[in-house]
Amino acid sequence: METILESKGLSIAFGGHIAVNQISISILEKQFTSVIGPNGAGKTTLFNLLSGQLSPTAGKIFFKGQDITSFSPTDRARLGIGRSFQITNVFPNLTVLENVRLAVQSQAKVRYQIFAHYKHYKQFEEKALSLLETVLLNNKATVIASNLAHGEKRKLEIAMLLALETEVLLLDEPTAGMSIEEVPAILEVIKKIKEQGDRTIVLIEHKMDMILDLSDEVMVLFHGELLARGTPAEIMDNEKVQSAYLGGSYDEHLA
Numbered sequence: 001m002e003t004i005l006e007s008k009g010l011s012i013a014f015g016g017h018i019a020v021n022q023i024s025i026s027i028l029e030k031q032f033t034s035v036i037g038p039n040g041a042g043k044t045t046l047f048n049l050l051s052g053q054l055s056p057t058a059g060k061i062f063f064k065g066q067d068i069t070s071f072s073p074t075d076r077a078r079l080g081i082g083r084s085f086q087i088t089n090v091f092p093n094l095t096v097l098e099n100v101r102l103a104v105q106s107q108a109k110v111r112y113q114i115f116a117h118y119k120h121y122k123q124f125e126e127k128a129l130s131l132l133e134t135v136l137l138n139n140k141a142t143v144i145a146s147n148l149a150h151g152e153k154r155k156l157e158i159a160m161l162l163a164l165e166t167e168v169l170l171l172d173e174p175t176a177g178m179s180i181e182e183v184p185a186i187l188e189v190i191k192k193i194k195e196q197g198d199r200t201i202v203l204i205e206h207k208m209d210m211i212l213d214l215s216d217e218v219m220v221l222f223h224g225e226l227l228a229r230g231t232p233a234e235i236m237d238n239e240k241v242q243s244a245y246l247g248g249s250y251d252e253h254l255a
């Protein structure tokens with residue numbers, strides 16, 4: 001399996017605080033990789049570096065072997081690295097379907113240099129509907145976006161991210177802020193995207209138990225460093241992880 005996204009010696013410091021410290025990782029194509037770690041471990045900062053929202057203090061990032069360290073977030077999205085909030089321009093007063101159609105439409109413009117025209121409208125709408133099916137939101141197509149429940153809004157964001165058609169999806173805690181009842185539906189959506197098999201998914205999750213059976217590989221961050229990486233079973237057995245993160249000596253409230 002090929003490496004699609006790679007970092008070498010990636011570091012960033014905020015003032016004197018090193019939030020990401022010498023992280024070298026390789027993300028394999030079409031795999032499901034989870035990044036876990038306690039509060040403040042550096043997960044979101046790592047994503048910000050990979051997607052271009054932050055520039056590293058040291059180190060490099062490669063996409064399919066190409067050095068993209070100096071690329072803007074937009075250029076990275078164009079190359080194939082999609083991150084949810086880059087495109088979450090949800091229009092609150094439009095319907096769910098209209099929002100996704102606009103995302104499909106803007107992607108078509110970027111990719112094919114065509115302009116929105118009546119004859120394309122139907123095909124954009126069909127694509128949008130199929131994305132709504134993927135995220136289990138087709139029954140809300142005609143609902144005004146601002147009226148969606150929190151979990152449904154996250155699903156809408158995922159549909160709009162999928163409309164970008166990027167090969168890599170960086171999902172930063174898609175279940176954050178959700179009620180317990182909403183979580184299974186989002187996990188179902190993520191599972192479905194994984195089963196389609198055509199995307200590389202990198203998922204940040206705070207709670208390991210939720211994503212264990214979905215992941216091909218798990219990376220554990222701790223105090224800005226890569227503490228361990230491996231299959232879910234290897235991570236569960238890893239003593240360093242156990243003592244640092246999985247309840248051993250680690251106290252989340254002290255992070």
Ligand SMILES: Nc1ncnc2c1ncn2[C@@H]1O[C@H](COP(=O)(O)OP(=O)(O)OP(=O)(O)O)[C@@H](O)[C@H]1O
Nearest residue numbers: 014017019037038039040041042043044045046206
């Ligand atoms: N822009 C910033 N300026 C200063 N410090 C920052 C900035 N962004 C992150 N940090 C610090 O870097 C460290 C890593 O933060 P980060 O948000 O990446 O952790 P995380 O693993 O995503 O945590 P959580 O699970 O709580 O989201 C923290 O100590 C945080 O306070």
